[in-house]
Amino acid sequence: MATRSEPGHARPDPGLSAIMSERRQLINLAYRLLGSLADAEDVVQETYARWYAMPQQQQEAVETPGAWLTTVASRICLNLLGSARARRETYVGEWIPEPLPERTEWNSGRSDGSAVDPADRVTLDESVNMAFLVVLESMTPAERVAFILHDVFRYSFAEVGEIVGRTPAACRQLASSARHRVRATQAPATPTAHQTGIVRDFKRAWEAKDIHALIGLLDPHATATGDGGGLASAAPCPIEGGEQIARYLVGLAGRATNVTILERTVNGQPGLVALQDGITVAVYAFDFVGDRITRLWAVLNPEKLRPWHDGSHPGHDHVGGPTKIS
DSSP states (O other): OOOOOOOOOOOSSOOHHHHHTTHHHHHHHHHHHHSOHHHHHHHHHHHHHHHHHSOHHHHHHOSOHHHHHHHHHHHHHHHHHHHHHHHHTTSSSOOOOOOOBOGGGOOSSOTTSOOOOGGGSOOOSGGGSHHHHHHHHTSOHHHHHHHIIIIITOOOHHHHHHHHTSOHHHHHHHHHHHHHHHHHHOOOOOOHHHHHHHHHHHHHHHHTTOHHHHHHHEEEEEEEEEEOBTTBOOOSSOEESHHHHHHHHHHHHHTOOSEEEEEEEETTEEEEEEEETTEEEEEEEEEEETTEEEEEEEEOOGGGOGGGSOTTOOOTTOOOOTTOOO
């Protein structure tokens, strides 16, 4: 898990560099709380807007600006999480957290032509793998915030309580409940090198349309979930069963046109990326038990693929194609 960084430096007159040095910490926190880089960026922007809206005298009275920024960002995230379920009732199909590439594979620019600041890049560790983020989605907003702040960012329960407006004992119980959810879904870890081999075999079997090989790589009770957000074709419900998934994949491969499948790191784990005419149209993340794939997530919503596009190719006009997994 990520370890907590110092939340700032006490100083009577916090300078711009000291305040902005907290940006990466805030982006990392907000992404884990919301599962969306775009939303995380909005939260951080709003957090800084509130800081600079304060009179200078109030700013100077803040003992640790980093702690102030973390508190404000966490509370904004808590409010967003509270309304997220209502918003997602109108979301088309399944909602999957936004996938992130390896730092070295991050795009060189945004769709609006601006450069990507290194401070906007999320640190990839086990607290951002897709399976973990999906479990977080099942938690209540308070559970998620208490758990992430304490277990991932190492804030004390007293500090968490100040942020979420609950007693330390209540926050301890929230984090404990969240921890139980995580443990209930965790399987013995498959070594990364072994995961890489499974994903590589999966890619080859898919490209070869080898249904028997695909079935052998998929757990009989595997699930495949696609997220198109109404902007790209995706099945409204998860596909259940290894054989059903394999047959679906073979059907897609048979209709593929100008598609290239690449091995890439997705949220810190081996995954796949589909490019159509050189444009990223889908990102695939996996979960494993032993030698089998138990869960497959396919993100096709172009709004969630922004970090995967070169700055000159926003990708919003290149949706579709038979590489979509669901």
